[in-house]
Amino acid sequence: MRFPIRHRGVLALLWSSAVAGCNTVTPVAYSEVASAxxxxPNTSDSSGRVPYRYASSVDWRxxxxxxxxxxxxxxxxxxxxxxxxxxxxxxxxAYMxxxxxxxLSTRFAVVGQRQPNTLRVRLTLTGAVTNTPVLGTMSRFDLAGAVYNGVQTARDGEGLLTGSVLYVVEVLDAPSGRLLSAFVSKQYPSPYDVKASVGALAAAEAGIDKGADALVAQLR
Structure with a gap:
């Protein structure tokens, strides 16, 4: 059976939606980071953006x-x-x-050596997924893609055929070296961020933007 041309793009994207999981990854508690x-497991996070965490009692102020x-x-x-x-x-x-x-410079004075009242932040880039060329952007405009991305937006989920970035953040008291906080994070842009769908690394970079702002918000 042959479908009219006007329907073929929709059908293709419906198929893509069914296998969209192939373009996503679930972070793990990376075994070789210092804070492993x-x-x-972070049971308070339902979004999947921060699936693993360690937190001590800290007055960030x-x-x-x-x-x-x-x-x-x-x-x-x-x-x-x-x-x-x-x-x-x-x-x-480098972008990260x-x-x-x-x-961080919007909240702290950036220094190059250990001093009193100083945090030390370590970032480990543990993974990334690139955008799917062309189809990732097309899915923002196709009917089937719009439906899927609309549902994902409501869930704060990943867009269709969109990339992401995975990393570990470790925050220490700089003078003592004591670990204050650590977490694994997965970040990705909004499904309707069309700009982040253009270019292989655009979604991962948009995820880094979100992650950087989220860290500073946590440390206020």
Whole structure:
């Protein structure tokens, strides 16, 4: 049976919706990060953005300075980069450090050495998913894609054929080295962020933007 041309795009996207999970990954408690044995399932997070967390009792207002380590690209066996090129990993790591530094500087004075009342932030890039070329953007305008993305928007979920970024944040008291907070995060743009669907790394970079702002909000 042959369908009219006007319906073929819709049918293709319906099929894509059924297999959209192939473009998504579920973060794990990465076994080779320094805080791995502290991390526990985060039962208070229903979104899946922060599935593992460690938190101690901290008055974040007592800190007014921050040190940001260079971003580490995770090399453990349980990494979630798929077949991403080393060049793209390096590009994402550089973007992550720049964007987190920008956000942290709105709350803290950025310093280069340990001082009293200073936080040390370590970021580990553990995985990423690239956008699906062309179809990711087309799905924002096709009827079937609009329905799927509308449902995902209501759920704060991922858009159809959209990329994401996965990473670990570790926050320490800089003078003592004591771990104050750690978490695994998965971030991705809104399903209707068309700009974030154009370009292989655009969604991962948009996820980094969201993650950087979320961290600063947590530390206020």
């Amino acid at each position: 044995h502290y991390l526990a 007592s800190y007014d300075k921050v040190m940001l380590d260079p971003v580490v690209i995770y090399r453990g066996r349980d990494h979630q980069f798929g077949d991403m090129s080393e060049q793209d990993k390096v590009k994402l790591a 450090r720049s964007r987190f530094l920008e956000s």
